[in-house]
Amino acid sequence: MSEQRALSRRRLLASVAALPILAATADGASISGTMPWSPFAGEPPKPVNPLGWYFFTPDEVVTIEAVVNRLIPADNLSPGGKASGCAVYIDRQLAGAFGQAQRLYMKGPFMPGLPSQGYQGDLTPAGRYRLGLRALNDYAHATHKRGFAQLAPAQQDAVLAGMDGGKIALRLKPGFSTKEFFEMMLQNSMEGFFADPLYGGNRNMASWKMIGFPGARYDYRDHIDKHNVPYPRPPVSIYSAEG
Amino acid sequence: MAKLLPKRDAVIIGLGWTGAILAQQLTEAGLNVVAIERGPWRDTPTDFNVAYMQDELRYAIRKELFLKPSVEAMTMRNTVAQTAMPMRDYGSFLPGDGVGGAGVHWNGQTWRFWSSDFSIRSHLAQRYGAARMNGLMLQDWGVTWNEIEPSFDKFEYLCGISGKAGNLKGRVVPGGNPFESARSRDYPTPPMKMSYAPTLFAQMVKEQGYHPFPTPSANLSTAYVNPLGVRMGQCTYCGFCERFACGNYSKASAQTTILPVLMKKPNFELRTECEVLKVNLAPDGKMAKSVTYIDAKGVEYEQPGDIVVICAYALMNVRMMLLSKIGAQYDPVTGQGTVGRNYCYQTGSGARMFFEGKHFNPFIGAGTLGQTMDDFNGDAFDHGPLDFLGGGGINCVVTNGRPISNRPTAPGSPRWGAGWKKATIEGYNSSMGFSAQGSSYPVRENYLDLDPTYTDRHGRPLLRITFDFPDNDIRMSHFMSDQLEKISKPFGAKVTTVSRAKKGWDAVPYQSTHNTGGAIMGGDPKTSAVNKYLQSWDVPNVFVIGASAFAHNAGMNPTGTVGALAFWAAQAITTKYIKSPGKLVRA
Ligand SMILES: Cc1cc2nc3c(=O)[nH]c(=O)nc-3n(C[C@H](O)[C@H](O)[C@H](O)COP(=O)(O)OP(=O)(O)OC[C@H]3O[C@@H](n4cnc5c(N)ncnc54)[C@H](O)[C@@H]3O)c2cc1C
Ligand code: SF4
Numbered sequence: 001m002s003e004q005r006a007l008s009r010r011r012l013l014a015s016v017a018a019l020p021i022l023a024a025t026a027d028g029a030s031i032s033g034t035m036p037w038s039p040f041a042g043e044p045p046k047p048v049n050p051l052g053w054y055f056f057t058p059d060e061v062v063t064i065e066a067v068v069n070r071l072i073p074a075d076n077l078s079p080g081g082k083a084s085g086c087a088v089y090i091d092r093q094l095a096g097a098f099g100q101a102q103r104l105y106m107k108g109p110f111m112p113g114l115p116s117q118g119y120q121g122d123l124t125p126a127g128r129y130r131l132g133l134r135a136l137n138d139y140a141h142a143t144h145k146r147g148f149a150q151l152a153p154a155q156q157d158a159v160l161a162g163m164d165g166g167k168i169a170l171r172l173k174p175g176f177s178t179k180e181f182f183e184m185m186l187q188n189s190m191e192g193f194f195a196d197p198l199y200g201g202n203r204n205m206a207s208w209k210m211i212g213f214p215g216a217r218y219d220y221r222d223h224i225d226k227h228n229v230p231y232p233r234p235p236v237s238i239y240s241a242e243g
Numbered sequence: 244m245a246k247l248l249p250k251r252d253a254v255i256i257g258l259g260w261t262g263a264i265l266a267q268q269l270t271e272a273g274l275n276v277v278a279i280e281r282g283p284w285r286d287t288p289t290d291f292n293v294a295y296m297q298d299e300l301r302y303a304i305r306k307e308l309f310l311k312p313s314v315e316a317m318t319m320r321n322t323v324a325q326t327a328m329p330m331r332d333y334g335s336f337l338p339g340d341g342v343g344g345a346g347v348h349w350n351g352q353t354w355r356f357w358s359s360d361f362s363i364r365s366h367l368a369q370r371y372g373a374a375r376m377n378g379l380m381l382q383d384w385g386v387t388w389n390e391i392e393p394s395f396d397k398f399e400y401l402c403g404i405s406g407k408a409g410n411l412k413g414r415v416v417p418g419g420n421p422f423e424s425a426r427s428r429d430y431p432t433p434p435m436k437m438s439y440a441p442t443l444f445a446q447m448v449k450e451q452g453y454h455p456f457p458t459p460s461a462n463l464s465t466a467y468v469n470p471l472g473v474r475m476g477q478c479t480y481c482g483f484c485e486r487f488a489c490g491n492y493s494k495a496s497a498q499t500t501i502l503p504v505l506m507k508k509p510n511f512e513l514r515t516e517c518e519v520l521k522v523n524l525a526p527d528g529k530m531a532k533s534v535t536y537i538d539a540k541g542v543e544y545e546q547p548g549d550i551v552v553i554c555a556y557a558l559m560n561v562r563m564m565l566l567s568k569i570g571a572q573y574d575p576v577t578g579q580g581t582v583g584r585n586y587c588y589q590t591g592s593g594a595r596m597f598f599e600g601k602h603f604n605p606f607i608g609a610g611t612l613g614q615t616m617d618d619f620n621g622d623a624f625d626h627g628p629l630d631f632l633g634g635g636g637i638n639c640v641v642t643n644g645r646p647i648s649n650r651p652t653a654p655g656s657p658r659w660g661a662g663w664k665k666a667t668i669e670g671y672n673s674s675m676g677f678s679a680q681g682s683s684y685p686v687r688e689n690y691l692d693l694d695p696t697y698t699d700r701h702g703r704p705l706l707r708i709t710f711d712f713p714d715n716d717i718r719m720s721h722f723m724s725d726q727l728e729k730i731s732k733p734f735g736a737k738v739t740t741v742s743r744a745k746k747g748w749d750a751v752p753y754q755s756t757h758n759t760g761g762a763i764m765g766g767d768p769k770t771s772a773v774n775k776y777l778q779s780w781d782v783p784n785v786f787v788i789g790a791s792a793f794a795h796n797a798g799m800n801p802t803g804t805v806g807a808l809a810f811w812a813a814q815a816i817t818t819k820y821i822k823s824p825g826k827l828v829r830a
Binding site: 030106119161186210221 | 286289293297320326330480482490502506512665696698
């Protein structure tokens with residue numbers, strides 16, 4: 001989602017369309033006497049390149065792949081988080097607008113808040129992962145003398161459950177708790193698993209097939225009054241045909 | 244120095260739902276109007292493309308169409324004893340951004356508040372005695388049902404609302420809402436088709452003696468041409484509705500109902516990506532002379548106008564008034580001042596049922612695909628023996644089955660690791676829910692003002708929200724949860740969960756973008772910021788349009804009433820104010 005580009009394109013569109021009757025006084029984004037429509041000129045999403053890493057270091061890659069594979073383990077219902085592309089998904093998100101906190105209010109002063117006031121730390125999501133994954137590995141080394149990725153699956157589960165349940169405190173920083181880090185990894189993993197495949201996860205629409213979500217379909221008029229009858233068609237994604 | 248521009252008859256701040264209505268009505272009356280909108284231009288074929296609108300991550304999770312807190316944030320706290328902190332991301336509510344405002348990505352549940360809401364104080368005093376309202380700042384809105392009803396009609400016909408009348412000119416119509424106030428004619432289009440869950444809900448509550456009816460919907464059941472000649476299409480139940488724009492021209496918004504006509508008018512000009520910083524008053528503070536705005540390049544302009552109409556969304560309306568010193572700040576200690584007063588929200592709770600052997604297809608949905616019962620809303624039931632006032636609509640609305648955020652699982656299920664997938668598969672297609680959308684009544688300590696510490700990108704103070712659910716509303720909501728529990732029993736679900744409201748409003752999980760009050764309408768300038776025509780008592784060439792005018796919030800979504808107030812205020816401007824500018828009401 002290149003928001004910058006979308007904005008400047010819109011600015012351009014608005015001004016071009018308005019040129020003939022542009023009020024000389026105000027600036028380019030003035031529109032009068034016309035509907036500045038431009039069919040099919042919108043900002044389609046760009047599918048991520050599935051190769052390589054844009055944000056994570058090699059150490060981080062191994063760690064996050066281990067995490068997503070425990071949060072979403074491979075079993076007879078679906079492939080695991082790693083094979084589904086969740087780590088790639090998170091990598092691309094952290095390399096982009098989300099990772100840089102472009103949406104967020106990031107002005108200080110940064111002070112501890114109440115849970116009802118939400119996250120109050122000064123780290124961007126990218127910064128939180130950088131610190132969090134290192135702290136997770138430090139914890140694994142301190143307790144098991146090995147990196148998180150080298151632990152047995154049951155040990156990995158125990159560490160994650162401890163973070164989830166507030167029983168393990170990683171060395172993070174004030175305003176960014178271990179529980180917050182865990183929730184962030186869980187949320188982002190599920191995003192990768194269930195989002196449209198164009199973002200790098202949900203390979204082959206495996207999660208949609210698993211739960212019976214038809215994906216990017218846009219018209220259910222033929223099924224609205226078929227009550228208690230499973231929807232018959234397979235999922236589609238934004239850029240693929242039926243999977 | 245700001246560049247001075249030629250004067251206009253009217254300057255509109257924000258081109259969202261209300262801004263578009265005001266622009267349309269004022270230009271129709273011949274006024275030369277400029278609207279100044281902070282966000283980008285947006286239209287259906289360019290920006291709401293059916294080839295990629297159905298992208299949950301982009302629109303629902305990363306919130307592409309919404310206002311970014313980096314542009315304008317707010318601070319919040321539950322009580323005056325706490326320090327307000329900025330909402331670094333919006334969560335509990337999601338303000339709009341850009342042409343069409345929040346109307347681009349709303350659900351479209353389109354209600355009329357009741358006669359007993361507009362005259363709530365008189366009504367409750369007569370039925371239960373004024374003492375029952377102790378501790379609540381309930382007051383009449385200054386406008387009566389008979390005055391405002393034609394404006395509701397205008398908004399519904401503009402939008403093409405799909406629904407079924409329950410009370411036609413005083414005659415109760417079976418199948419509609421028997422508790423609604425008398426309407427002059429039926430809805431413009433028939434109700435939507437119903438999927439399984441709302442159908443089952445209606446059947447089960449009807450058997451229990453309640454009065455279900457199709458939720459009035461701005462997702463249209465059929466093609467429609469509105470009075471402006473703008474054509475809308477039939478809703479496809481796509482399930483990418485709220486948080487998304489409609490690619491099918493089926494959801495009423497400024498784009499689908501007004502802009503194709505408005506944008507062609509020679510006496511209308513729109514400036515996008517221009518943020519209004521403040522309304523400038525004449526030296527005596529009694530008249531507005533212009534607004535100052537800043538464009539995307541950072542250049543400041545001063546746009547003079549005879550009338551200034553603030554249509555920036557309820558919360559931003561209040562901030563704009565405070566930054567511009569229009570009216571006096573409300574003080575919760577002394578009770579003096581009017582701007583910021585009677586801030587209200589919505590008090591929700593919900594039930595979810597997990598079945599065996601039922602299949603609901605939750606992804607077949609729409610922002611307003613559902614059934615409602617109002618048997619426990621407002622004052623439809625006797626509060627005599629109860630320990631609270633107010634109530635809520637009970638709604639079974641199937642909006643979506645988008646899986647990143649909508650994966651209900653039975654209580655106690657794991658959220659990750661072994662076991663969560665099985666629980667997710669079981670819950671996804673075989674559960675249904677319904678919820679109570681409870682009223683929110685004003686109390687002394689819930690209010691809006693400017694934050695003393697945090698500022699926006701231009702260095703101006705952020706709005707500060709001080710809010711918690713009042714005890715009255717918590718008791719009301721617990722009563723509603725009890726009703727949800729009772730109602731759900733005969734459904735025969737394997738497991739049912741019912742949530743219960745707690746003190747401590749949490750800014751993180753989404754609740755509703757139904758922020759009301761802060762610049763309320765009324766009959767007395769000591770207790771309201773605007774008069775019954777939404778005209779500022781203090782600066783009479785300023786009109787403030789939106790849910791900011793609500794003196795309390797009912798157990799219904801606000802925009803039907805917001806749209807009606809917009810038409811009502813526009814009518815006052817075009818038929819009364821321009822003939823004789825000045826105060827429309829003598830206090
Ligand atoms: C997800 C969602 C679902 C909803 N569902 C429903 C529903 O089902 N039923 C219902 O009744 N309501 C619903 N609502 C609420 C509904 O969208 C609003 O009530 C309605 O849009 C309010 O209209 P408005 O004109 O007051 O504000 P908006 O439509 O938001 O318009 C305000 C405009 O002002 C602009 N603006 C703000 N500040 C400035 C400034 N300083 N300078 C220039 N421009 C400015 C904004 O960019 C925006 O375009 C929903 C809202 C959301 C977010
Ligand atoms: S559910 Fe209907 S109204 Fe809503 S976006 Fe889809 S087609 Fe449009």
